[in-house]
Amino acid sequence: MRETRTSAQEAAEDVFFGQAVMIWARWFLIAGSLILALWTVDRVAQVVIGTLPIVGLMAMNFYLHGRYLAGRPANPVLIGMASVLDLAAITIVVLLWPGHRGLESQFFVMYYPIVLAFAFVMPRKAAIAYTVAALGAYTGACVIGGISSFTGPDGTSVDMGSLEVLVMRLITLAAMGGLGTYYWRIQRNRRRSATDGTSVVQADPVGA
Amino acid sequence: MYRHLQDWNDGADDLNYGQGVIIAARWILVMAGLMLAFWNPGEIAELRFQIVLVLGLSVANFYLHSQVLMGKRSIPAVVLGASAADIAVISLIVATQGGFASNLYVFYFPALLALSVTFRTEVAVAFAAVTVAVYAGIASFALPADDGQVLVTRLLILAAVAICGNMYWRIERDRRQAAAKVMEDLNPVVREEVAVA
Numbered sequence: 001m002r003e004t005r006t007s008a009q010e011a012a013e014d015v016f017f018g019q020a021v022m023i024w025a026r027w028f029l030i031a032g033s034l035i036l037a038l039w040t041v042d043r044v045a046q047v048v049i050g051t052l053p054i055v056g057l058m059a060m061n062f063y064l065h066g067r068y069l070a071g072r073p074a075n076p077v078l079i080g081m082a083s084v085l086d087l088a089a090i091t092i093v094v095l096l097w098p099g100h101r102g103l104e105s106q107f108f109v110m111y112y113p114i115v116l117a118f119a120f121v122m123p124r125k126a127a128i129a130y131t132v133a134a135l136g137a138y139t140g141a142c143v144i145g146g147i148s149s150f151t152g153p154d155g156t157s158v159d160m161g162s163l164e165v166l167v168m169r170l171i172t173l174a175a176m177g178g179l180g181t182y183y184w185r186i187q188r189n190r191r192r193s194a195t196d197g198t199s200v201v202q203a204d205p206v207g208a
Numbered sequence: 209m210y211r212h213l214q215d216w217n218d219g220a221d222d223l224n225y226g227q228g229v230i231i232a233a234r235w236i237l238v239m240a241g242l243m244l245a246f247w248n249p250g251e252i253a254e255l256r257f258q259i260v261l262v263l264g265l266s267v268a269n270f271y272l273h274s275q276v277l278m279g280k281r282s283i284p285a286v287v288l289g290a291s292a293a294d295i296a297v298i299s300l301i302v303a304t305q306g307g308f309a310s311n312l313y314v315f316y317f318p319a320l321l322a323l324s325v326t327f328r329t330e331v332a333v334a335f336a337a338v339t340v341a342v343y344a345g346i347a348s349f350a351l352p353a354d355d356g357q358v359l360v361t362r363l364l365i366l367a368a369v370a371i372c373g374n375m376y377w378r379i380e381r382d383r384r385q386a387a388a389k390v391m392e393d394l395n396p397v398v399r400e401e402v403a404v405a
Contacts (some may be wrong), residue, residue, distance in 0.1 A: 013383075016382055017379050018379060020375065020379065021372050021375050021379070024368075024371065024372060024375060025368065025372050028364060028365065028367075028368030028371075028372075029368075031364060032361045032364050032368070033360050033364055035357050035360055036357060036361050036365070037357070039356075039357035040357060040358070062209045077354045106358045106361065106362075109361065109362055109365040110316075110365065112317050112365060112368075112369055113368040113369055113372050114320060116369060116372055116373070117372050120372070120376045147334060160247065160248050161248055163246060164247050164248045165311045165343045167243075167244075167247075168240065168244055168311060168312070168314060169311070169314055170313060171240045172236075172237065172240070172314040172317050172318055175233065175236045175317075175318040176317060176318060176321060176369075178232075178236075179229055179233055179236075179318060179321055179322065180230060180321070181228060182228075182232060183226075183229050183325050183376075186225050186228065186229070187225075187380040187384075188220075190225060190380075190384055191380070191383060191384050191387055194385075194388040194391070196240065
């Protein structure tokens with residue numbers, strides 16, 4: 001039987017059903033950030049400044065989660081804007097957090113669930129663009145926020161150990177986006193095959 | 209035991225499709241592991257250990273990949289064992305590189321993602337819990353006094369990746385079942401209409 005839904009309808013359904021994953025990924029981002037923000041600094045002013053963006057993210061996620069629970073999920077534009085804000089918030093913290101900046105910041109782990117959730121829900125081109133933006137933002141934050149991390153004892157040579165750590169993190173972060181969008185594609189093919197009664201296993205064993 | 213955890217009839221397709229993600233994640237681990245081992249090599253004994261582990265993993269992955277390419281159905285015990293081996297290899301390397309101080313724990317992320325979209329929720333939760341517990345144990349040994357919150361955050365985000373992955377797996381399973389149900393209900397009506405025409 002011929003598929004009657006358009007790709008646009010299918011993409012809208014992906015966002016409709018999948019945004020729960022993005023919302024929960026953001027709750028984990030908020031919880032992790034709160035732990036780091038409250039217990040890695042020892043000045044009241046730093047705690048206040050660090051908590052403000054988290055409160056902003058919480059407000060945004062309350063709104064999105066509320067809409068989702070009310071059966072009126074946000075549209076792709078709103079979802080995209082919220083995801084860009086997530087990326088910006090993590091990058092700013094990696095760049096500016098007192099004490100550990102750039103490569104030494106432990107906030108970089110927050111990129112992982114956010115990039116994964118976006119790749120699960122959004123179409124492939126958007127997922128690739130978002131993953132590349134995350135990689136670029138983190139590389140930029142490491143270079144700007146902690147350039148001294150990349151220089152050797154003489155102050156001019158490149159420290160290969162730091163570069164290795166950065167590359168390792170970039171590879172695994174790119175893997176999250178790549179594997180997420182790969183699995184999204186597998187699921188789209190499976191759904192289509194479920195409605196026309198054929199199996200895609202023989203034709204496309206690994207969902208390529 | 210694995211038959212109880214991964215019911216063949218219900219989960220075989222999920223296993224087949226998800227195994228593609230596991231294999232892709234493992235190739236990433238192999239390539240990145242080799243590159244990083246050669247880039248900034250440490251002690252010779254450590255380097256030998258890393259190379260043997262990574263090349264062993266690549267041989268096992270080649271076998272699994274060839275099974276998929278030949279269209280053979282996945283055996284749950286093999287997929288489970290290979291996935292456990294991935295976690296064990298990453299844990300061994302992290303442990304030999306200083307536990308908490310090792311930056312290689314980031315390889316747990318793609319491994320956990322692949323597991324969470326392949327196995328049923330019970331198995332995925334068990335795998336994720338064991339992985340988080342193993343890493344917590346390894347990292348706790350040489351944990352600096354003021355870095356407890358950093359470890360807790362790492363563990364939380366590891367769990368987050370597994371939870372988000374399996375949540376998506378469940379959403380897609382429900383969507384697929386709903387789509388198949390609609391087609392099942394629709395088919396007799398269409399046949400009846402065609403017969404009348």
